[in-house]
Amino acid sequence: MSWIREGELNLIERFTANILKAGPMPKHVAFIMDGNRRFARRQNMECLKGHMQGFNKLAETLRWCKHLDIQEVTVYAFSIENFKRTKDEVDGLMDLAREKFLKLLDERENLEKHGVCIRVLGDLNMLPLDLQQLIAKAVLTTKSHDKCFLNVCFSYTSRYEITNAVREMAWGVEQGLIKASDVSETLLSECLYSSNSPNPDLLIRTSGEVRLSDFLLWQTSHSCIVFQSVLWPEYSFWNLCDAILRYQLSYKSIQKARDLHREHQALQQQEADREVVAELLQHHGNGKPVDAQRRQDALQHYATCREERVQDFLRALKHKRDSYFNGLWSETALA
Ligand code: FPP
Ligand code: MG
Numbered sequence: 001m002s003w004i005r006e007g008e009l010n011l012i013e014r015f016t017a018n019i020l021k022a023g024p025m026p027k028h029v030a031f032i033m034d035g036n037r038r039f040a041r042r043q044n045m046e047c048l049k050g051h052m053q054g055f056n057k058l059a060e061t062l063r064w065c066k067h068l069d070i071q072e073v074t075v076y077a078f079s080i081e082n083f084k085r086t087k088d089e090v091d092g093l094m095d096l097a098r099e100k101f102l103k104l105l106d107e108r109e110n111l112e113k114h115g116v117c118i119r120v121l122g123d124l125n126m127l128p129l130d131l132q133q134l135i136a137k138a139v140l141t142t143k144s145h146d147k148c149f150l151n152v153c154f155s156y157t158s159r160y161e162i163t164n165a166v167r168e169m170a171w172g173v174e175q176g177l178i179k180a181s182d183v184s185e186t187l188l189s190e191c192l193y194s195s196n197s198p199n200p201d202l203l204i205r206t207s208g209e210v211r212l213s214d215f216l217l218w219q220t221s222h223s224c225i226v227f228q229s230v231l232w233p234e235y236s237f238w239n240l241c242d243a244i245l246r247y248q249l250s251y252k253s254i255q256k257a258r259d260l261h262r263e264h265q266a267l268q269q270q271e272a273d274r275e276v277v278a279e280l281l282q283h284h285g286n287g288k289p290v291d292a293q294r295r296q297d298a299l300q301h302y303a304t305c306r307e308e309r310v311q312d313f314l315r316a317l318k319h320k321r322d323s324y325f326n327g328l329w330s331e332t333a334l335a
Contacts, residue, residue, distance in 0.1 A: 001056045005063040023248045026201035028072040035207030035231030048092040053233035074151040076215045101134045115147025121193035122156035136328035158217035165191035177313040202247045206232045222258045277302050
């Protein structure tokens with residue numbers, strides 16, 4: 001089963017999609033694809049078959065998303081916690097990933113035709129080396145595609161991602177690229193694995209579990225969260241429409257919360273800059289009073305320098321991450 005499913009929606013699906021599209025549509029939807037093993041048990045299948053059906057459902061869901069103009073999808077494919085499952089299941093999931101990323105490379109022309117960019121978010125170092133290399137190859141192959149985005153969270157948890165972002169900022173301070181006072185909510189967001197994506201508008205968890213299980217905790221503070229009882233391999237177009245409808249019903253309050261948060265963030269940054277500048281002026285002016293215009297100019301100058309510093313740091317971080325992927329790629333090329 002391939003990543004890209006061709007095919008149009010049927011008449012009634014198309015009709016429903018058009019009605020939904022008259023309202024505000026989520027641009028980025030995240031899925032916790034839960035319930036594969038329960039589905040397998042109910043069907044008297046091996047648990048791995050449940051995961052395989054789960055992958056097939058992902059491909060089908062991507063097709064629906066495309067027809068619903070949802071340009072970005074993020075899925076929880078393998079949590080760091082999942083390493084604690086039986087060796088057979090973990091090995092089976094690694095084999096499934098190997099098979100699917102190989103398939104992805106086979107399908108590169110089709111992915112290019114549809115403009116699909118695949119990103120993998122997580123700590124790849126925890127994976128077998130051959131899988132790391134395969135993933136690096138897949139990610140680099142689709143890197144320049146820009147019509148739609150699939151983020152596969154693999155060897156991922158949100159707390160790990162946030163901790164890693166904090167470590168990256170500490171590295172930046174250590175290297176003298178940024179100052180400790182440059183650390184902010186905005187900068188932390190830029191250091192997450194998900195920094196290239198807008199936050200999800202809608203997060204869907206299947207199988208009736210009503211928790212986030214350490215998935216995108218930072219990114220979904222202003223997202224619509226929908227829990228659905230259906231097991232992931234049984235997910236349908238209608239389940240997706242139901243979730244979108246619920247997003248549309250809460251759209252106004254979500255937008256309001258997002259706007260308020262954005263304003264609050266900007267004020268927080270201004271306040272932080274003001275404090276640093278006041279201290280600098282105090283220090284350099286030997287405690288003499290500073291007129292309002294000079295204070296304003298200093299503030300403006302400081303904000304510009306801070307932004308330049310932060311952008312340099314983010315470029316260095318991107319270079320570090322790109323080098324990791326390129327290194328894995330060249331190892332495979334040499335092999
Ligand atoms: C949760 O169901 C699902 C997983 C831990 C794995 C999900 C993986 C896929 C759908 C395949 C994706 C593969 C690639 C390469 C993208 P569960 O095992 O927790 O089931 P349960 O809740 O019924 O026990
Ligand atoms: Mg589960």
